[in-house]
Amino acid sequence: MLNNIYREKLLNAILFFAKKVKHPTKVKIFKLLFFLDFIHFKQTGKSVTNLNYFAWKFGPVPKDLWEEIKSGKAPSDFQKDLAICPFETESDKQGFEFKAKRKADLSIFTPREKKLLEDLVLAFKNVTPTQMSEISHLKNAPWDKTIKQKGEWAPIDYLLALDNDALVSEDEARELQKERDEMLSNYPLKAILNK
Numbered sequence: 001m002l003n004n005i006y007r008e009k010l011l012n013a014i015l016f017f018a019k020k021v022k023h024p025t026k027v028k029i030f031k032l033l034f035f036l037d038f039i040h041f042k043q044t045g046k047s048v049t050n051l052n053y054f055a056w057k058f059g060p061v062p063k064d065l066w067e068e069i070k071s072g073k074a075p076s077d078f079q080k081d082l083a084i085c086p087f088e089t090e091s092d093k094q095g096f097e098f099k100a101k102r103k104a105d106l107s108i109f110t111p112r113e114k115k116l117l118e119d120l121v122l123a124f125k126n127v128t129p130t131q132m133s134e135i136s137h138l139k140n141a142p143w144d145k146t147i148k149q150k151g152e153w154a155p156i157d158y159l160l161a162l163d164n165d166a167l168v169s170e171d172e173a174r175e176l177q178k179e180r181d182e183m184l185s186n187y188p189l190k191a192i193l194n195k
Contacts, residue, residue, distance in 0.1 A: 006050035008108050010065070011078050013049060013117060016104035018082070018097075020121040026069070026084075026096045027058070027129040031136050032120055034060040038142060038161040040116055045173035046180070048113050053156045055146035059136045060156055072096055 010033075017032045018024040037047040051062040068075040072094075074082045083099040106114050124132060136143055142160035158177065162170055 005108065007077070008105075009113075010049040010051065011081060012104040012106065012108060014078075014082060014098055015100040015102065016106070016117055017121065018100040019103065021125050021127075023128055024098045025129050026098070028124075028127075028132055029098050030061055030066070031059060031129070031132040032124060033062060033065075034136060035120055035124075036113075036116060038158065039120075040113060041158045041173070042161040042163070042165070043112065043116075043167045045168040045176035047158060048109075048116075050180075055143050055150070055152060055154050055156050057152055059133050060143045069096070 013033060013036060014029055017029055021028065021032070033049060033051060034053055037049055037051060037053070040046065040048045049062075051065060053060040054063045069084055072084055072086055073079070074084050081101050083101060084096050085099050087095050087097060089095045106117070109117065127135075138144065142156050142158075145160050146154050146156045159170060159173060162168070162173060166173075168176075
């Protein structure tokens with residue numbers, strides 16, 4: 001049973017993307033989640049899924065989610081709604097595609113989050129995972145800055161999403177992050193998930 005809003009939003013974002021885009025591979029879903037969270041942060045100072053992303057060699061990766069699915073199975077609390085299906089890639093490596101077993105419940109998202117989900121599908125519906133990698137690796141984007149400043153495997157700071165087009169100031173975003181961190185310190189998600 002899903003018992004926190006971030007977990008519900010994560011599942012339903014994955015279901016939405018898996019049903020709506022071509023090539024819903026692990027790489028493509030990870031990048032869609034990254035764009036969802038970082039664009040929303042740029043607009044509001046808050047992420048949608050509460051995932052933390054790391055600057056891995058091939059792009060931003062939500063490490064905790066990767067850990068949950070690296071065996072090729074959906075997390076236990078997602079299994080009735082989501083399947084992860086293996087396939088062989090052109091380079092004879094094994095890839096994974098996400099298969100939604102039901103339609104996403106969009107009622108848990110705010111109007112801004114729903115619009116962003118729809119905009120991302122519109123922009124990336126037919127784009128391959130390789131093409132998405134090129135976009136997430138753009139110069140001076142959060143992944144690129146992290147790789148250059150902190151190196152591979154480092155966490156990507158959400159504040160790197162803020163630029164001249166941001167709808168929140170850096171001070172507002174820092175305050176919102178501080179509140180989030182305090183909440184997580186008092187009510188850790190791992191403790192909630194393990195109940």
